[in-house]
Amino acid sequence: MATLEVQLVAADRLVYEGPAKLVRARTLGGELGIMPGHQPLLGILVEGEVRINDDEGVKTAVIDSGFLSVDHDRVTIVADEVDASGMGA
Numbered sequence: 001m002a003t004l005e006v007q008l009v010a011a012d013r014l015v016y017e018g019p020a021k022l023v024r025a026r027t028l029g030g031e032l033g034i035m036p037g038h039q040p041l042l043g044i045l046v047e048g049e050v051r052i053n054d055d056e057g058v059k060t061a062v063i064d065s066g067f068l069s070v071d072h073d074r075v076t077i078v079a080d081e082v083d084a085s086g087m088g089a
Helices: none
Strands: 004-010 013-020 022-027 030-034 041-045 048-054 057-063 066-071 074-079
Touching (some): 013 048, 013 057
Parallel strands (some): 004 074
Antiparallel strands (some): 022 030, 022 048, 048 057
16 A cells, blocks of 8 residues: 655654654644645645554644645645644654
């Protein structure tokens, strides 16, 4: 099964890097779900949860705002502030 390569980056650190089956985040236009094979996309994120589904389950982080980039099954999420307490690390 195809996977996404995901990076979640805060202003001061790399929060998460690894494979995922699904990434969900809230954009200005509403909730967005990214799966392998998704079309290229650049989106503006609003405050809320980012959920990353991987082989171990669901990891969650809360961001203040930021942006999301999707290209060739690579998802990059950049935010100023990230609360990674739900990441299980």
